[in-house]
Amino acid sequence: MAELLISANNANTQQVGEVVDTKPDDHVWGRKEQPPNYVHLTITGAPREQVAEYIGAWNIRFQHEILSEDADNYRIRVSVDPIYISVSESGKHVLKTTMQDWVQSNYNGTVVSFASDSMTVDIPKPVDLAEVKLNFADIFDNVLGPRRYHFSVADVNTAISNGGKITLTKAQALSRVIDKLSL
Numbered sequence: 001m002a003e004l005l006i007s008a009n010n011a012n013t014q015q016v017g018e019v020v021d022t023k024p025d026d027h028v029w030g031r032k033e034q035p036p037n038y039v040h041l042t043i044t045g046a047p048r049e050q051v052a053e054y055i056g057a058w059n060i061r062f063q064h065e066i067l068s069e070d071a072d073n074y075r076i077r078v079s080v081d082p083i084y085i086s087v088s089e090s091g092k093h094v095l096k097t098t099m100q101d102w103v104q105s106n107y108n109g110t111v112v113s114f115a116s117d118s119m120t121v122d123i124p125k126p127v128d129l130a131e132v133k134l135n136f137a138d139i140f141d142n143v144l145g146p147r148r149y150h151f152s153v154a155d156v157n158t159a160i161s162n163g164g165k166i167t168l169t170k171a172q173a174l175s176r177v178i179d180k181l182s183l
Contacts (some may be wrong), residue, residue, distance in 0.1 A: 002027035002051040004041040005033055008156050017150040022052040039159035045170035055149045062140060064133045078116035078136055102139050149177045
């Protein structure tokens with residue numbers, strides 16, 4: 001099991017429902033980590049390490065593969081580790097739109113295809129391919145880096161009404177988690 005510390009109010013950089021920390025289920029939270037500022041969400045059926053990796057700091061992993069080149073363009077596939085792709089369809093749409101706009105405005109490029117965890121782009125020559133790779137890293141970091149999972153205000157209110165605690169199964173938590181890309 002894993003226990004999550006969830007923000008119960010909007011303070012500093014935290015918003016209501018945002019996951020602040022994860023600990024093993026036997027962790028004793030401090031006095032300041034209690035309502036009214038925080039609530040606790042216990043997730044059964046998921047080890048703390050798995051939950052922490054899922055919601056933790058993003059170390060965005062992607063692959064950059066040159067599929068082909070001709071006299072005018074490079075065709076490049078950029079694949080992102082699927083864990084970084086939004087759990088919701090609206091989040092995927094936000095990512096797709098942002099990436100299409102970025103490729104067009106920065107490289108006058110064209111997105112040839114967009115799959116759930118990759119996109120294939122044509123980028124006109126001349127271009128420094130090492131720089132393109134670094135720029136892809138920057139845009140992924142800008143789009144996905146600040147993303148944090150959170151739970152709804154209703155979940156926080158339920159926890160508050162239950163003495164500051166709510167318990168969900170892994171399946172329930174996955175179905176209720178909200179991705180900031182979905183907003």
